[in-house]
Amino acid sequence: MSSHILTNATLVLGDETLRGTLRIEAGRIAAIDQGASAVAGAQDMEGDLLIPGLIELHTDNLERHIQPRPRVDWPHAAAILAHDGELASTGITTVFDAMRVGSIPSGAGRYAAYARALASELWALRADGTLRISHYLHLRAEVCSETLEAEMAEFGPEDRVGIVSLMDHTPGQRQFRDLSKLKSYVQGKHSMTDPEFDAHVAQLYALRAANGDRHEAAAVAEARRFGAVLASHDDTTAGHVATSAGHGIRFAEFPTTVEAAQACHAHGIKVMMGAPNLIRGGSHSGNVAAQELAAKGLLNIISSDYVPSALMTSAFLLAEIWDDLPRAIATVTAAPAAAAGLTDRGRIKAGLHADLVRIARVRGMPVVRGVWSHGRQVG
DSSP: OOOEEEEEEEEEOSSOEEEEEEEEETTEEEEEEESOOOOTTOEEOTTOEEEEOEEEEEEOHHHHHHOSSTTOOOOHHHHHHHHHHHHHHTTEEEEEEEEEEOOBOSSTTOBOOOHHHHHHHHHHHHHTTOOSSEEEEEEEEESSSSSHHHHHHTOOGGGOEEEEEEEOOOTTSGGGOSHHHHHHHHHHHHOOOHHHHHHHHHHHHHHHHHHHHHHHHHHHHHHHHHTOEEEEESOOSHHHHHHHHHHTOOEEEOOSSHHHHHHHHHTTOEEEEEHHHHHHTSOTTSOOOHHHHHHTTOOOEEEOBTOTTHHHHHHHHHHHHHTOHHHHHHTTTHHHHHHTTOOSSSSOOTTSBOOEEEEEEETTEEEEEEEEETTEEOO
């Protein structure tokens, strides 16, 4: 891989910005210099911001490409490549693709297993060199299910499982404490009748009672086998967080209350919130607003969740809320890297991967003008 120079950039470093130059060699940052370079062939950034590549720990975007409409199964290779290209275009250079494990093959709320087959297709495309950015797996372990243990057993350390999150979607708690909001969501997504919804809720209660505790313990054990980081999902009470801490949880996805976020900080668990929540000013489920946690100093990491472009937008919104651009950029770069145990990216520092994004400000909005993954321009 040839060396090249990006010069006359406004570099966003750990706690400051400075006008400078980066030299890239063999896909890594070789040197950082102040000021512009007069070396022939240096690429002029024209004063634009140069930030680390964004790191996405939780996104459902691949599922959206696989199933663009209800009951439509799009060709998977095409969907994976579209997903990869979309993320690259928004400045995301490392993604933990979220795939649910733990299915319900029977009953009103049937949910078929898909993660093993889809992961195999993803890794085949990676082996062919067709992906633009770095991909890892985030297995979302649903304890309120029928098949969690069997599905997780199909994965091994070679599958790049970087994160296992513990999910419990038993109705009436966590994300959907309000059953009316769950009903609206499920009926809108699956076109259930009222009797079908009632049967679905009853089935979930029965599954949690029969399998929940065993599945939770199994998911924690499997994460250790993979060498993956553990995350919690939708913690609501201090009790939930205490349980998470006991499992060795590293970060909490979308805690639903201030109480839970405060408990996470007390236990040293990083708090991740969704970019759509931050941008919209509230949660679609009626839970705590990300802006409230940001104002209280309880927000560490942002995830795009279901809108990839929202990750960059949310970072610049946080920069306005905090009046601190480096701190805001860290929520989508250095902080998620640290939470996931990645020490080779997430910052502009000599020796790290040259995962970089060039940003211009147009009418106050961040506009991506260039993306580099391991030193190769991909956007």
